[in-house]
Amino acid sequence: MKTKLFLLFCLLAFMAGSTLYAQHSAQAVFSIEGTYDASGFLELVKEKTSCRIAYKESDLKNSRRVLLDYQKKPLDVILKDASEKYGLLFVKHGNQLIVKKRKLLLSVSKEQSAPVAKDTVRSFYMQEVVKTAPRIDKPRNPQMGMTVMDDNAIRNVPTLLGEPDVIKALQLQPGVSAGTEGFAGMFVRGGENDENLFLIDGCSIYHTNHLGGLFSPFNANAVSHLTFYKSAFPARYGGRLSSVTDLSMKSGDYESWHGNFTMGLTSANVSFSGPLVKDQTSLFVALRRSWLELVSVPALAIINASKKKSGEKVIAGYNFTDFNLKLSHRLRRFGTLSLLGYYGHDRLKMGEHRFSNDGEDTDPYFHKNENRLGWGNMLTSLRWHLPINTLFAYNMKASYTRYQSDFRKTVETVSGREGKNGYENNGSRTESRNAIHDLSVDASLAFIPSDRTIIRLGTQYTHHRYTPEEEIQESTSLPSGNGDNESRVIANEWNAYLEGDLEVFHWLRFNAGMHGSFFRVEGKQYQVFEPRVSADFRLSPVVSLKAGYARMSQFVQQVSDNYISLPTDYWLPITRNFSPLTSDQFSAGIYVSPDKKYTFSVEGYYKKMDHLLEYRDDYKDLQVTSWEDRLTSGSGRAYGADFQAEADFGKLHGFIGYGLMWSDRLFADQNGGKRFPSKYDNRHKVTLSATWKCSERVELNAGWVFMTGNRVTLSLENYSYPDGYPTNIVPSYPHKDEEMLDYYAGKNNVRLPAYHRLDVGINIYRSLRRGRTGIWNVSLYNAYSRMNPIMIEKNNQKQSMDGTPLAPRFRQFALFPIIPSVSYTYKF
Template sequence: MEKVYPAKQFARVTLVVMMMIFSLSGLQAQTSRVDETRKVTLNMQKASVREILDEIQKQTGVTFSYESSLLSGLPKTTFRADDEALEDCLTRLFVNLPVVYKMTGKIVVLKRKPKQVTVSGFVRDKRSAESLIGASVYEAHSRVGTASNNFGFFSLTLPGGDITVRASYIGYTSRLYNFTDLDRDTVLTIELDPSAFLQEVVVTGQSTSKQSVLSTQMGALEINQQTIRSTPVMFGEADIIKTLQLTPGVSSGTEGTAGMYVRGGNVDENLFLIDGNPVYQINHIGGIFSAFNPEAISGMDFFKSGFPSRYGGRLSSVVDVHMKEGNMKEYHGSATLGLISGNLNFEGPIVKDRTSFNISLRRTWLDVLSAPALAIANKITKKDGTRTRARYAFHDLNLKLNHIFNDRSRLYFSLYNGNDVLKGGSTDFPSKHEADNDYNYDTDVSLRWGNIMATTGWTYVFNNRLFGKFSGVFTRYHSKLRSTEHDIEGQEGESDYYERFSESSTNTGIMDLGVRTSFDYLPVSSHHIRFGGDYLVHRFRPEYNHSSAFDKSQDFISEINKEYANDLLWGHEAGVFAEDDWSLSPSVRVNAGLRLSLFNVQGKTYTGLEPRVSFRWLLDENLSFKASYSRMNQYVHLISNSFISLPTDAWMPVTRKLKPLLSDQVSAGFYYDLNKTYSFSVEGYYKTMENLLEYRDGHTFTPSYLNWENKLTAGEGRSYGAEFMVRKESGRTTGWIGYGLSWADRQFDELNLGKRFPARFDNRHKLNIVVMHKISPKVEISAAWSYASGNHVTLSLENYLENGSPNYVHGDGYELPYSGSWGIDYYEGRNNYQLPAYHRLDLGIKIYRPKKKGRMGIWTVSIYNVYSRMNPFMIHKTDKEVRDPNSDYGYKFVPVFKTVGIMPIIPSISYTYKF
């Protein structure tokens, strides 16, 4: 039975966290005092092991106990030690010998090293045979363990003999496997049962908080489908991005959007992966929805510091999304009906226990819902000669196929397609009282954007210690904006006839084609080695602008057809990596890795060497100190002139003029686990960023005759802060409290007179409280409260006439101080004004209605922004009328700023039927 620490133990640990430096110094001093009594100094050439042990015994006073035959036949060796601790000396002496030791007081017992055996295999869901990612597998007596990889594979090398293997996964019942006198390698398929029938509302099993204490990983978060589903969000649409926004270090950007600004980074510095492959556009409706359909997702890993070497290409974070593999045994599905969208999911075996599929389709019906209202409005305005057109729709399609050849070999295919379409326009024609007129004026605007990602992969277990994955990938993002105007008046052939037509289109996009490979090698229980590489061919279309027009009358015809920009760039990106998660001792564990990246564009090749290292020191069974350093390179940029994510934002590569982005980040912190129920963490970080891009003053992405490279300027940034988190992952009540204290700024030689200025999303304070409670097996409630310091914006706080006069007398006699379009704006600096603080409360409730034959109905009711705070979406300058006794009219107009909020209280309801 595991030891349970009382309340005073927790108080002591809290004191350790608050006074970390003094504690560390004290621990180091204590260790030194112990080791000083048992130090070894010797230099023996080609001596027997027995002779070396005799000399150590003389110097330290310890007694070695062993069978006489144990040292027989061992080769002579040369051994040196210079004032070395006894335990370190013995560890080095026996490292390559078939001998192990155990120290008890002054007695050191030597035994023959038992034969090593390897237990390997896969951890799967018993009902569906889907792989369980990150499941804990360990030997119950020695506590030596590992975690399953993204395909459920694990490998555990142990001394032979009596072995008890324990496997656990949150939400599943743990399972034990007992082996007696095990003396050979064993392949084991572990199948875990969900812990309860209503698995959507039960969170039991071993908490992952223990893993957060024991692992070397920092700034990481594993979120399962249950947590994603339970978090209350807008329109009742579960969303992984909105869930991440409720954690420390992640700023949401603008109200209601799916933006992510991690530890002072920009929105393009986040790497989004679906089954290990990148997706470039993750937003629908300007970010109100993300592109990740929760019905298709099994789980997600999130990293914001201490990045493993297998990830590269972005500066700030990695979001690795895992799609459902599909049930190998039975057919199951679900249908969700929400206020503005619907969702269908179906999975099952194509060949039982051999081939499976999972398919999910999500579509909005905003266009269907808005059609009646638009028809009524057009009927009202028809008599005035106006007809309006408007339509918006999006869809997401996810498909996953899996085929098992045998216990070693598996093939999979993964597909994602998401598209948005936004159309609008109007037609003006003669009204009833203008029956004698003959004209028609028509405008039309359409915007389409979307992703397609497809990958085929093969996994193979070469032996019980080596697992490999090979995959080919295709991904494409495109955006097209097209606008037309068509104006006709009179009848063709008549003297007053004319016709004008103009069309402009803007395209941007990126396409990737490549291969990836990765390997997991576990030679012994203390080493988990990963290595591999990838190669991608990029095709960029950073800017395409085309315009055409004609002007036609009875006596005149003019035509224009001009292409202003049509850049097409090819880039080649390659990377190789290796990392080793190494347990140096029961207390000390290190993950050290190196990534070498390469990018070739326009005949120039950039290379980047990216060292990564994470360190864990286990101070207590439930308390650890961690530190990490990581360097990241980024070779693509998202250029945007808007404060929200828009499809007109352009992905662009580095060029001869624009160098790769580079970041260095150091982190350190403490992690504590209390009774397997609560986890506590405090983590500080400092990050620098180089070669960040911004538009020069006066330039945007809109079409111009200036090459897109010349619109941009490069600078640097930095961010630092501390993050605190308390998390409860098991029991009837779960959730977390997270607080972040952070600073983020920028410096560009060509902007803001070269002075530092705050980043737009430099939110000094950020607090999130998320609670989920299971009232009964059929009812679950949830609440989430968020607070953040306001965003920064650039405002003109002063403006002038060209002649320096402060006022302007309007034609009707009103005296107007200069504001808005009436003056020349003066900007004191970039991001010189901070908006009011942001806060809101969201509530949700789920009601489960069991049906016959294991089917389930789920009602989800949520309220977004319960107290309807109109948090600022934007701010603009306007004029306000005020009383003025000195004015002839008794009043005058003064400039004021007004914030605009677009998200009031939003209730929503949805129904899900599972079968």
């Protein structure tokens, strides 16, 4: 009852506030002088008014330069006059400015005149068929820890093997640890890799990498822009503890067909966009596939030809595929219907064959040992976006998400001749699966009564079917199917939220709300209420003070004891024995923007995490059948500060970031119940990134990263027990003939050497016939070839070949030296 009264009170308070402050707004005046094309004019309007401008690039292409002279004129007057000069239609909807070609809007409905033209533009806005400029006014936005990147910003980050990578672009942010070099890990403010929520047009997906993270599952050619949150999360998001990455996929063009084709060192990428029915139905399709087999198959054929005489054959191969589709249909005054499809899959095989040669005077022999691993995501959704009137917008979506990993091991041995004495044919097959199936329905409503007020509310129901650990074992010595072990968990989840963004005074703006989650599993129901609030205090026109608090919860976790995210790591739901994971994060900061070219920010945070799950220290020695018995629950904390300075001079822009971080864990069944640092307790992180468009044809980009090394658990001492286990640790290494045990001072007790590297790249643009463009990209990953260690191995060999006693030795392993890459993109 108290919860219902609280939610009702919030709703009434927001509605009353919006009505009051809508009457308080005054009309501002602006001055604009000079000669500008349409793009330059809109950029100037954005700088002077802080409006969010939505447009299609094709509508502004080849616009003529016009002389403008407005002295202290209201924005409505300026836009009305500029509309005639540029042949564009401008409609201001709250803080959103919609830009569209006049002829396209007027052709939507021949019966509508001026009042209905407004509805037509509103329809375009509600149907989201225009491109929204992603740049935000950070000092004026109450949201902290938020980053917005468009597709160009993602492509301009030099990466391993030249593949544009969404996650590696986000790894540059302060407070984000990258994990193991080259892999797509994200450890945000002391969190784990599975505590990051990834949304594709509002639909969540799970495993987010190809080949352990060497490649991103998100095709950069299919991404319009993304919004990344690491603190003060808006109430409309939930389900993960540490971060939210909301990706907006590209929509099809309603006017003309175009596309691009990219060929890199490891994969090829093609995308198309255009109308199926002009101005009514559009299609966007993107396909990416690796082509490493073209190199590996001939190489393996040569290797196996040389090994055939010795009766050996190597089995190896890898490929990945991902596919994006978005089909949008305008229903005129009934909004837009959109169908979204995503498919990503990896296939890896490894093994060997051993056999006798035909010429040998012995019984035939054949041995096969093959391992095959497949994993991937599949997503489909149907969304209806309906404009109700100028104040309300309604969304409804139904979606299905599936994640699955499948590992198969096949062993077969055949010896002798069938039908004769001594013939043997033995074989076994072991298969293990981990899968998640989600069926979801959600609805949301946005209420925008004025420029200063936005209210959002929504609800979502999701039916989960988890298969944490399914094993199938077959053997020629056992009946078919014997040894099956399948454990499925069915869960139902319901979420609801209420969120308001309100400018109370010109110096105070806040975003506040409540997110509620109900999770029912194995007959037990969990209820979690997550308050969220963030506020912006305008101390002066150029200085803002921000503060925020957010509680988050999580009902599924990927438990791993590896240093990279592997598809064999199981996704495990909470059960009646484990409570939902929760986090409470407090943050505060100051933002300074002396002009539009510079932004400086400092943000401090403290995060407390509870009910975290990890494997017990002795889980490999436990004789248990249930995966729950191998886990232990504990807590964690993280605190630190993020510093960032951004500059934008037009052709030259970039940022400098610094993160100061602490992160630790406390588990009753780990490290003897004592607190220990987390694996990615990276104390310091420095990032420099810059892009310089030195001419119309050449663009340079560079990035440098320094980070304190990751932590590993390593034995630095050994001890013996010739007469039983000693009570005191032997400080020196025992004699070669004595047994030696590793002594571990604590979990994650050793820090790897500091990590740093420089990446550089160049884009060369070339104009081709018929408006087409060719782009060459050449980049260097790890330009000065710093061999950054990813692990340390201890060798406990007690004596050398000549019998000389040896003390344990340590070796560092690194993966990536300097790696050049080149790719070519053809836009048509």
